[in-house]
Amino acid sequence: MxxxxxxxxxxxxxxxxxxxxxxxxxxxxxxxxxxxxxxxxxxxxxxxxxxxxxxxxxxxxxxxxxxxxxxxxxxxxxxxxxxxxxxxxxxxxxxxxxxxxxxxxxxxxxxxxxxxxxxxxxxxQPGSDDGAGGGTGGDAPGGRGTSSGAEQGSEPGLPRPLAKVPVQKDGRTVLVDQRAIVYASAARGYSYLKLADERFLVTFSLNELERRLRGHFFRTHRSYLVNLDHVRELVPDFKGALACVMNDRQRSRVEVSRRQAAELRRRLGA
CATH class of the missing domain: 3.40.50.2300 (Response regulator)
Incomplete structure (x- = not known):
């Protein structure tokens, strides 16, 4: 001591x-x-x-x-x-x-x-945004997107997929269907879930959500995991890179790293 x-x-x-x-x-x-x-x-x-x-x-x-x-x-x-x-x-x-x-x-x-x-x-960890490598810049881990959680969860030894994610709301635990998640963002070892018109903090890191969510989720960036079913459009951002416009009420823009852009276009058929 x-x-x-x-x-x-x-x-x-x-x-x-x-x-x-x-x-x-x-x-x-x-x-x-x-x-x-x-x-x-x-x-x-x-x-x-x-x-x-x-x-x-x-x-x-x-x-x-x-x-x-x-x-x-x-x-x-x-x-x-x-x-x-x-x-x-x-x-x-x-x-x-x-x-x-x-x-x-x-x-x-x-x-x-x-x-x-x-x-x-x-x-x-005074400056860490995600306990497993998150932050506000850089590429997704390994420079590649994630496959669906269902596919990963079916492999031996991998975490059980999350069909529903528990969140706290008004003193109650509410189970959010993964299909309602528009995107998730890193928050110092935790994550924010963005729904159509609500945002919740959850105790899962972004890396854990990436491993366990089922459906068409894709790691566009070190700090973001998007549900491809909720991507409204792809637009160039002011830096000449790419951003996803999501179909939540705010029409949120989610950053796409340059390394992930080509794979995202392929996944979306764009």
Whole structure:
């Protein structure tokens, strides 16, 4: 274990004292960070964040007054922005949390092992968009598209295909039929699913979705997996590359890497 003065500094923010005590205990047992502050509400958290630089904030969302989401937004503007791990009993704020570039999102109750993974993610992957090679640029893994998940899932030793993907909506778990997915995008080891007029965060990485989704899914780019049944048109983008216009309500444009463009045209008969 490193000496306390060299370990990353952590702040715990939760309006419930037992929850703060449990987090402190788990973090001290983990030993990777030193807890140097606690706050019982968002205003206290902001005062502490402005007083000394923290490396990690364990942050509840629903608190009296200033919410955890507001605290995270303010923390991003600090000269030394800390990494944020949300710790909440409410799964329905996950999309907002990752839009704020949270390192992880833990839903209570969670165990020590899950917390350890979140801390490791926060401290070692500050710029990663997808735990298995995602990002905002570059080509798809291996420079090739994916075959359908059904074909891959039929091979021995490969993960079971996902006919339906579980998502959290209004405190409920909803099973989304894979045919309703317009495209998926990478989100720091997780993924966003874009449907016709909704977007959900799911715990599957983009690489895992690529391996397990059935149907006509194609990895156009390191950060995107599209359902070819929902491609409306192919258009050149401003860089001279290619983009897919999808048939969701927003007519979203999905980037296509140059290496994938020819294979995508072939798959679409274009």
């Amino acid at each position: 490193r000496d306390d003065d060299t370990r990353p500094r952590a702040l715990i923010v939760d309006d419930e004292a037992p929850a703060r005590a449990e987090l402190r205990y788990l973090l001290e047992e983990l030993g990777d960070v030193q807890v140097v502050g606690e706050a019982a509400n968002g205003n206290e958290a902001l005062q502490l964040l402005e007083s000394i630089p923290y490396d990690l904030v364990l942050l509840d969302i629903r608190m009296p007054g200033t919410s955890g989401l507001d605290v995270a937004a303010a923390a991003r503007r600090l000269p030394h922005p800390p990494r944020i791990v949300f710790t909440t009993a409410h799964p329905d704020h996950a999309v907002e949390a990752f839009d704020l570039e949270a390192a992880d999102y833990l839903v209570k109750p969670f165990d020590a092992a899950r917390l350890a993974r979140a801390v490791e993610r926060a401290l070692t």
